[in-house]
Amino acid sequence: MKTPKDASVSSLLDYPRPSVAVDTAVLTVAEGTLQVLLVRRGGEHHHGEWALPGTFLREREKLADAVLRSLREKAGISGRVPRQLQVFDDPGRDDRGWVLSVAHVDVVPLAELDDALKSDGVRLVSVGGEPETIAGLPYGHAEMVSEAVEWLRAAYAESPDPGALLAEPFTLKELRDLHEVVAGRSLMRDTFRRFMEPQLAGTGKMSDGTRGRPSRLWVRANP
Incomplete structure (x- = not known):
């Protein structure tokens, strides 16, 4: 006779597992406006569209390491220490499937972005001056930008x-x-x-x- 499976010894494979991503809102001030850095997506999904630099978490990889990897590989930015902002867990936020995103934020002086901005695949957009661009970002990135801006404003108020x-x-x-x-x-x-x-x-x-x-x-x- 089988005994009921004790939840305390259940295998992790018994539970659904979403993919985990990291996305980073890199904020700076340029031309008298608050701006966010975007990268042009490669690959097949949303190819050529602009988005926040991000990536999927690799097996056994720390979130912080994934963030640094994505900034280095997608935007050409290194030597930074972004901070966690918020987890975005709406099951419908990513049309590829169930993906949790641990959003991060970093504030970078414009001069430190000079090398990154030499790439045609990297650009800055004003968070207030280009609402269509921000609103059209995939994967719920517009909400991430909004939360990052609110966090920054609270920090600068103090x-x-x-x-x-x-x-x-x-x-x-x-x-x-x-x-x-x-x-x-x-x-x-x-x-x-x-x-x-x-x-x-x-x-x-x-x-x-x-x-x-x-x-x-x-x-x-x-x-």
């Missing part, structure tokens, strides 16, 4: 340029200009100064005045 998009040293106006691009709206000058100044360290130097009047120069304070 501290001065946490993504180090602005080269040091900088003036408070340059810092506020950057934060306004990220926030997508104007920020009150005095309120911004009072909140951010305690998190900055003065250099004791002034700007040269070639862009506006000379102003104090700052760097991000050590945490």
